[in-house]
Amino acid sequence: MPSRANLVHDSETIPQLYLRALRQNPNQIAVHSDDQSITYHQLECLSWQMVRALQQQGLKAEDTVALLTSNRQEALIVLIAVQLLGLKYLSLHPMASPEDHTFILADASANALIIDDRNYGDRVPLLHNAVPRIMEIDGSSSRPGLIKQAATLDNTPMSPPDDPCAIYKLAYTGGTTGRSKGIIHTHRTTTTMVMQMLATYEWPECPRYLVTTPISHAAGSLLLPALLKGGTVYLMDKYSPEAFLNAVERHRINFSFLVPTQIYGLLDYPELSTFDHSSLALVLYGASPIAPSRLWQVLQTFGQVFGQLYGQAEAPMTISYLPQKDHLVDQPERLRSCGKVIVGNQVELLGADLRPVKTGEIGELCVRSPLVMEGYLNRPEENDKVFAGGWLHTGDMARMDSDGYLYLVDRNKDMIISGGFNVYPSEVENCLAQHPNVASSAVIGIPHEKWGEQVTAVVVPRQGSSCSEQDIITYVTQHKGVVNSPKKVIFVDELPLTAIGKVDKKALRAQHWSGQSRQIS
Structure with missing residues (x-):
């Protein structure tokens, strides 16, 4: 950790910011x-x-x-x-x-x-x-x-x-090559995120923040800025479209955060038109890409109150932002964007040679910022990879247009985002490798209208044995939880291999993603 011999440059820590918020409006x-x-x-x-x-x-x-x-x-x-x-x-x-x-x-x-x-x-x-x-x-x-x-x-x-340099929290993300990794954040990371949120989002004057997803994760990141704005936090423990709309109408909610599957549920709720949601002034969404056609529909229904955030556990929440003014129903291409880089961050799209690609070309989205984590807990070899060339490598493939808008098009990592939750195929595959009737497997995400991506297991059964789709789903649910459980199982005689003998996941994915403008959903 940096020396604290000279304290003159110290910023506030997160607990100091909480106390500032709690004491500004005591009553x-x-x-x-x-x-x-x-x-x-x-x-x-x-x-x-x-x-x-x-x-x-x-x-x-x-x-x-x-x-x-x-x-x-x-x-x-x-x-x-x-x-x-x-x-x-x-x-x-x-x-x-x-x-x-x-x-x-x-x-x-x-x-x-x-x-x-x-x-x-x-x-x-x-x-x-x-x-x-x-x-x-x-x-x-x-x-x-x-x-x-x-x-x-x-x-x-x-x-x-x-001490702003002290370790503040650990965030665990699934491992692309095995077990979960602990992400080290100091107060610097979260303070940067909070300041960027306050400076970037179109906050209502006095937020009435309805929390619909766990405060232990993304929604919790918005608690401190909402309190610093003098707002009131309304905690919802069990989300449903009806409960959300009831709370919005009853408490005149003007701010919330939703994942795309929640937005889809609202649009499909039969009684939506019977509720008054006119108080909503800012609805942030993120955690996974949203279908542009559904985004167009929600703008027609709720108005131009939506803002899209993009980040990841290693650089949380505020890498880029698509503001309300850019959510235009007559510009469908812009609705595919995750916005422009937020002030304070450096972003480059890098090729395999770690050099920036040309405007309009696809490269890996890489970040430099006080927002970036300190590193992974006890995993120096992973740090060497993720910080190669002095950048945080997000694993997301993107292009940038001439106006500076970013468009996510694919993932360099195998990660699947289903219903706003990250699922790491290697963890599910490692689990299936322990199943007595599974010879080999490959786990991919395929497009799904509600969940964005559906966790799908392509399974080769052991010779002379048999297992059903429900057997596979139940087994993974017991060992890895419902989020990681496949929603679809495809049985095959063999998995396609690349020239060097690795499972060809691109070939597996191509069967389901052909004709799509991007390879994530």
Whole structure:
């Protein structure tokens, strides 16, 4: 880490920014959840009480803690307290398997797991031996959880962590060649992201932010800027089109973040026209490309209130942005773009020789910015690859037009994005390799109207054995979770190979992507 001998250039840390937000509007409603509301001042007090509860459990600054939580007020309090105490934290994906959770907890050397036992209590016995300590948010009458422990503790503020170079969080992404990788972020990364969000997005004057996806992931990145804008956060734990539209109408929601599959669900909801959604002023979308025809439809239905963000776990959320003014129904080609590079980032499209390609040609989208991660946890060989030539290599293939708009056209990596979730084929293939009736397999994404891309397993059965599509789906679901489970299984006698003997995934994909203007969806 850089020396802190000269502090004059230090920026604020994330906990310092949270305190700035909480103290600007102490009497205003900060959070609404389960028909209960708390003010900014109450949120700060509850967060400091939670800090003391975590200290009583033996946690101290720079310990690593994992969170498995849902969208509820208590989870947000824990999330803020973890940061105020200066813990390194990581979020476990609620839809991942216990096997994956166990691996991540070990890989990160987590000191503790904080679990939302009201929603994920069944994971407690499954993860009991995976981490030194499990702390439940709710607990029981005989075993008080963190909320009850914190209720009687001191809420006096303490000095928050002030080193912007300290490790702030770990984000886990699936591995293209094996297990998940831990991504190291310091306060610098997230502070850069927040500042870019505040400077770039068309924020309503006082955001009323409806959270529809897990605060542990992309939606959580928008909490701090929304609070810094003096807004109110409305937490939705279970998304449905009806619940979303009800909340928008009831609370006059003017800001939200949706993934494309949620947008498709809204468009297809039969009762859409009966709800008043006129309060919506900014709806951000991202996590996967959106079908231009559906984007055109949603603009006709909801108006020009949409903004598209593009980033990845290694450079989160704010690499580029397609603003509202560029969402024009009479410019369908522009709707295929993921926008222009956000100020503060350097982006080049590089060829295999690490030289920039010409305007209009396809190259790998590479980034330099304070937004970029420090690197992968304990994986120096992966760092050498991803930072080759002094750039972050995103693995996304793109072209840029003469006006500076970026267009994603393919992935250099095998990653599939289905319903906004990243699925890494190698992880599914490694799982299928353990199936007693599978000789070999290749996992690809094929176009799907609702999910964008459908996880598809092409399977060669072992000679003399038999297995059904449901056998394969059930097996992967049990070992890798529902997100990674194939939605379609194709049985073949053999897999196509390249000249050097590798599985030819381009040939497999070509059968399903022919005629498409881009090879991602």
